[in-house]
Amino acid sequence: MLKRDVTPAATHLKDGHQRRDFDFFYEDELMGMKSAGVLTRLSLAWSRDDEQKFYVQDRMREVGRDLWSWLADGAHVYICGAISMSKDIERAMIDVIASHGARTPDQAVAFFADLKKNGRFQADVY
Secondary structure: OEEOOOOHHHOEEEEEEOOHHHHOOOHHHHHHHHHHOOOOEEEEEEOOOOOOOOOHHHHHHHOHHHHHHHHHOOOEEEEEEOHHHHHHHHHHHHHHHHHHOOOOHHHHHHHHHHHHHOOOEEEEEO
């Protein structure tokens, strides 16, 4: 989940799982939050609904320019899921920072490390 401190209207949730029909937990609540404007963007990734697998990190790269803009403006990122997923998310974050933040790979890694150090990237992984 991405959250900007500036206003609750700038909240973006990315949710992913294997199959929408079976794994879209809290669908009614999330769609209600989207309709109410609590979530300004809801991006979903279902890795097993199509022939080609598509994950949250793919969605992140899709909106990389926006993601970088939010990070540059002070956004906080919270992730929850499997350890293997978190590594893919971290790689996507570094890729977005490098490509859209006009940084070298080493600078992107350092920027990401600062996000973690300052509590702007937090992970609950298992």
